[in-house]
Amino acid sequence: MSSELAMESLDVVAPAGSKTKERFDYKGHFIKGVIVENPVFKMLLALCPVLGVTATLINGVGMGVIVIFALTVANAMVAIVSKFTPDEVRIPVFITIIATLITAIEMLVQAFLPNLFAALGIFLPLVVTNCILLGRAEAFAAKNKFLPSVVDGLSFGLGFALAVSLLSFIRELIGTGALNFFDLFYLRLFPQQFAIGLFVQPLGAFIALGLIIGVMFSFRLSKEEQEKKAATAQKTAKLAKSVA
Amino acid sequence: MNFPLKQQGTHMSINTGKSISRNTEILNVVTHALLFVAAWAVFNRHQVFGLAVALHGVLILFTAVTSAVMAHMLFYLFFDWVDKKEFPSFKVQLQSVMKRTWSGTPIVTALILGLAVHPGIALYVIGITVFFAEILAKLLFGGYGQNIFNPVAFGLVFILLAFGATEMMAGHLPDAVTAATPLVGLSQVNWMMDSQEIQRFMTDQGGFLNMLLGLVPGSFGETARLASLLALAYMIYKKVLDWAIPLFYLGTIFVITLVYGFSIGAGWWYPFVHLLTGGIVYGSIFMITDPVTSPINRQGKAIFAILLAMFTLLIRLNTPHPEGVAFAILLMNMFVPFIDAKTANVTLVDTHKKITSVGITFVVALVVVIGFTSLIHFFG
Amino acid sequence: MELFSIFIGASLVSNIILANFLGICSFMGVSKKSSSALGMGFAVVFVITTSSMATWAIFHFLLVPFQLEFMRTIVFILVIATLVQFVEMYMKKNMQTLYKALGVYLPLITVNCAVLGAALLNIDRGFNFLGTVSSALGISLGYTLVIFIFSTIRERLELANTPRGFRGAPIALITAAIMAMAFFGFFGLGG
Numbered sequence: 012m013s014s015e016l017a018m019e020s021l022d023v024v025a026p027a028g029s030k031t032k033e034r035f036d037y038k039g040h041f042i043k044g045v046i047v048e049n050p051v052f053k054m055l056l057a058l059c060p061v062l063g064v065t066a067t068l069i070n071g072v073g074m075g076v077i078v079i080f081a082l083t084v085a086n087a088m089v090a091i092v093s094k095f096t097p098d099e100v101r102i103p104v105f106i107t108i109i110a111t112l113i114t115a116i117e118m119l120v121q122a123f124l125p126n127l128f129a130a131l132g133i134f135l136p137l138v139v140t141n142c143i144l145l146g147r148a149e150a151f152a153a154k155n156k157f158l159p160s161v162v163d164g165l166s167f168g169l170g171f172a173l174a175v176s177l178l179s180f181i182r183e184l185i186g187t188g189a190l191n192f193f194d195l196f197y198l199r200l201f202p203q204q205f206a207i208g209l210f211v212q213p214l215g216a217f218i219a220l221g222l223i224i225g226v227m228f229s230f231r232l233s234k235e236e237q238e239k240k241a242a243t244a245q246k247t248a249k250l251a252k253s254v255a
Numbered sequence: 256m257n258f259p260l261k262q263q264g265t266h267m268s269i270n271t272g273k274s275i276s277r278n279t280e281i282l283n284v285v286t287h288a289l290l291f292v293a294a295w296a297v298f299n300r301h302q303v304f305g306l307a308v309a310l311h312g313v314l315i316l317f318t319a320v321t322s323a324v325m326a327h328m329l330f331y332l333f334f335d336w337v338d339k340k341e342f343p344s345f346k347v348q349l350q351s352v353m354k355r356t357w358s359g360t361p362i363v364t365a366l367i368l369g370l371a372v373h374p375g376i377a378l379y380v381i382g383i384t385v386f387f388a389e390i391l392a393k394l395l396f397g398g399y400g401q402n403i404f405n406p407v408a409f410g411l412v413f414i415l416l417a418f419g420a421t422e423m424m425a426g427h428l429p430d431a432v433t434a435a436t437p438l439v440g441l442s443q444v445n446w447m448m449d450s451q452e453i454q455r456f457m458t459d460q461g462g463f464l465n466m467l468l469g470l471v472p473g474s475f476g477e478t479a480r481l482a483s484l485l486a487l488a489y490m491i492y493k494k495v496l497d498w499a500i501p502l503f504y505l506g507t508i509f510v511i512t513l514v515y516g517f518s519i520g521a522g523w524w525y526p527f528v529h530l531l532t533g534g535i536v537y538g539s540i541f542m543i544t545d546p547v548t549s550p551i552n553r554q555g556k557a558i559f560a561i562l563l564a565m566f567t568l569l570i571r572l573n574t575p576h577p578e579g580v581a582f583a584i585l586l587m588n589m590f591v592p593f594i595d596a597k598t599a600n601v602t603l604v605d606t607h608k609k610i611t612s613v614g615i616t617f618v619v620a621l622v623v624v625i626g627f628t629s630l631i632h633f634f635g
Numbered sequence: 636m637e638l639f640s641i642f643i644g645a646s647l648v649s650n651i652i653l654a655n656f657l658g659i660c661s662f663m664g665v666s667k668k669s670s671s672a673l674g675m676g677f678a679v680v681f682v683i684t685t686s687s688m689a690t691w692a693i694f695h696f697l698l699v700p701f702q703l704e705f706m707r708t709i710v711f712i713l714v715i716a717t718l719v720q721f722v723e724m725y726m727k728k729n730m731q732t733l734y735k736a737l738g739v740y741l742p743l744i745t746v747n748c749a750v751l752g753a754a755l756l757n758i759d760r761g762f763n764f765l766g767t768v769s770s771a772l773g774i775s776l777g778y779t780l781v782i783f784i785f786s787t788i789r790e791r792l793e794l795a796n797t798p799r800g801f802r803g804a805p806i807a808l809i810t811a812a813i814m815a816m817a818f819f820g821f822f823g824l825g826g
Contacts, residue, residue: 055663055804059748103716106745118705133755136708142660142747182669197803209417213654214815218391219810221801225395229337231801237339334798395809397796403788404813412816566820574823582820589814593787594772630639 040159041156043164050167052227054143061136061175062216065188071125071179075172078138079165081116085109086164089152105148106139106250143171182219186211214241261467282360287487289366296475297484300374307533310575312475314379322360322382326389331355336520336565359399360387367541368410370476374446379580380418384594403591405548407541408584438533438577446529446572447632450511453524463524476537487540497546499553501539503560507617511568518625522598535567548588554609555591555598560617563587563621572628638769641762643824645773651749652781653815655756658749663807665782665789672786674733676779680772682722682744683753686715687771690754691764711754712745719745749778781814 050056062077064070088108096104117135121128126136138144147167152160188208209215303311331352335342342348357370365385372381388410396402441456457463467481476483490496509526516525528535541551544561550559563583570579597614646652654660665672696798698704723741734741744750753774755769788803788810797806 039780056660058659058663062659102742103713106712106716107709110712114705114708117708123767132757133752136755137657137748137752139708139712140748142746145746149782153673183702209413212416214416214812214819216656217808217812217815221812224808225801225805226337227800228805229334229798232799233338310750316715337800391809392813395801401795403791403810409813409816412819414814416751416819429648475819561755569824570820574821576820576822579820582817585813586820589817590787593784594793 045170065179079168082168083164086152086160090160094155152195295478316369319365322385323365327356408581411581507564642773646777647821657752680775683775
């Protein structure tokens with residue numbers, strides 16, 4: 012199961028019991044969460060909201076911001092609490108923390124951004140089951156200190172937010188031919204007629220995401236193969252030189 | 256689940272289990288049959304609607320074929336670029352791309368889809384649809400021989416979902432063409448009519464023979480019914496097509512609609528109203544017989560066809576969709592690996608068991624359609 | 636016959652995976668062995684049905700009277716976690732072969748968006764108790780159907796010549812897209 016494998020590989024990122032005395036590599040870790048191990052495009056986590064809320068740019072960005080906030084705070088709280096929690100009840104405790112946090116966020120959004128609240132619908136409470144939240148809590152925040160966990164939350168949250176924003180950007184652009192952002196700006200790129208309305212429908216989400224991930228993977232696999240070829244070419248060249 | 260040799264390997268000949276020359280022969284026969292039907296259909300539309308529509312039809316076919324070929328070429332060029340494949344020269348690369356395109360049968364799919372769409376459809380709609388259908392439903396799955404879903408059915412549903420009803424019509428065609436086909440009118444009453452209404456409907460259409468010959472509103476492929484049947488005979492004669500699927504499909508539809516027709520008092524002509532309206536005849540000959548997306552052996556094919564009929568009628572009779580053929584095809588495509596796994600590896604040739612399974616499927620189909628429809632209509 | 640149309644709506648017209656995007660993670664990771672897909676599906680049927688009944692009861696008899704609706708997220712997820720725990724214990728004792736086959740998947744049902752989503756959807760759609768049961772059965776059986784079908788398609792996909800970058804998740808998403816198109820044929824079914 013991909014999310015289970017993903018949780019395992021998340022574990023590799025921060026090996027258990029790495030109580031190193033040296034300074035924590037904040038910058039490196041930050042980049043890791045956003046680009047190198049992007050939770051959506053590389054680890055393929057949390058696809059449910061990615062597909063469900065990316066019909067418009069506002070929804071995508073809104074969800075992204077919410078997740079950044081939730082992940083950071085959740086990681087922070089888990090980092091503090093995990094020292095005192097016995098192993099068996101770890102997961103239920105983390106879930107409770109996350110659920111309480113999400114409930115608070117739900118109420119805030121409902122109060123201050125009612126349109127966003129209505130648009131996100133059921134996906135807002137479902138952030139509780141977002142694999143990234145529980146995954147990072149379990150794999151990193153439980154085993155690390157406060158500040159690194161905060162950075163971890165920020166970076167993976169940002170990775171998620173970027174992915175979601177990118178997808179909703181593409182979907183709204185191709186689907187309606189225009190971009191609408193909180194009435195701040197309204198940009199129409201091409202007439203409604205030629206917009207492929209499919210992409211703002213659920214179906215288009217599947218297709219768009221599948222194509223994007225597929226193309227990304229294709230490029231990455233090709234790059235890896237080139238690197239491998241170059242490495243073996245170097246080796247054989249060295250061998251030839253030593254023999255000659 | 257062990258899959259027979261058909262699914263392994265990438266070369267077209269291995270996929271269909273036949274030699275390369277035989278495959279080319281098959282494709283040629285099918286293309287000729289399609290062109291025959293297309294010619295008849297264009298002439299047909301000319302009779303009913305005039306020259307503008309007929310010419311538009313030719314343009315549709317042309318756009319479809321061009322778009323399909325371009326989709327293939329761009330796809331191969333793109334992935335060559337991503338994989339950084341090297342060729343001695345661009346000309347050699349082009350030759351390699353053309354060779355791969357040819358084995359992907361873009362022309363046949365494009366022709367079938369081009370004939371199946373609404374006659375008044377805008378050219379950019381068909382262009383985009385064919386492009387996406389080829390890439391998403393055929394090339395990404397591995398090309399011809401390895402796709403799971405029928406690209407033509409995909410294209411038809413794609414049009415429905417991606418384009419609005421008004422914007423997809425070409426602006427310069429007469430209103431009579433872009434108006435609703437008789438299919439839509441029938442679906443609005445959920446195909447429930449008594450025998451008097453049936454008679455009136457058929458006289459409106461010009462009678463039984465007219466409906467058969469296709470001198471009625473509708474898409475190119477749909478209306479060229481007699482031509483399609485002739486093409487079917489030709490393809491069976493050349494052993495390109497297995498008669499099992501069309502037979503079981505049309506037969507099941509006939510029987511179920513006969514029973515249903517009597518239950519609503521519509522008389523003997525009711526099955527023919529179903530068979531001769533919409534895309535059932537065309538679909539049964541050119542769409543559901545695609546060897547790649549249907550089961551391998553005859554028992555599987557029979558079950559496949561019967562369940563196809565069940566879904567077609569379920570959708571026609573119980574949902575707002577006017578036509579159920581495309582959806583039924585996509586639904587059954589999903590079950591083909593399952594059907595194959597259950598029927599294709601029987602080591603004992605137990606004919607009795609095979610026939611019973613087909614029979615049970617038939618009874619299930621009959622019960623589901625009639626039961627479901629009655630339930631909805633009497634309680635809804 | 637409203638219960639029947641709720642059932643059809645929940646399983647086919649508004650399929651939880653294909654139309655509501657819940658349960659995608661488990662859909663993508665579904666095994667090639669159709670028997671374990673089926674086993675997982677039935678575990679989910681049990682969890683969704685029982686949790687929907689429990690959460691409906693708790694919501695209407697506990698949360699609403701005390702105006703604690705906002706607590707639903709927390710309460711629901713804890714109910715689900717507990718239920719899954721019970722299912723796991725029961726299976727470990729009485730259905731050991733199935734437990735071994737499903738192994739790691741069981742605890743992950745807790746975070747399966749489909750389960751929490753089903754509970755929330757039932758409340759949002761405002762069904763009465765029987766309607767909720769019907770909807771829960773529809774949702775979970777629809778879920779099982781989809782992952783079962785996909786497990787049969789999966790093996791055939793592995794043998795195909797998909798471009799390297801598209802193998803696995805991307806082609807799974809495209810397949811899901813086409814399955815969603817197929818299920819669109821059910822639109823309006825059941826009145």
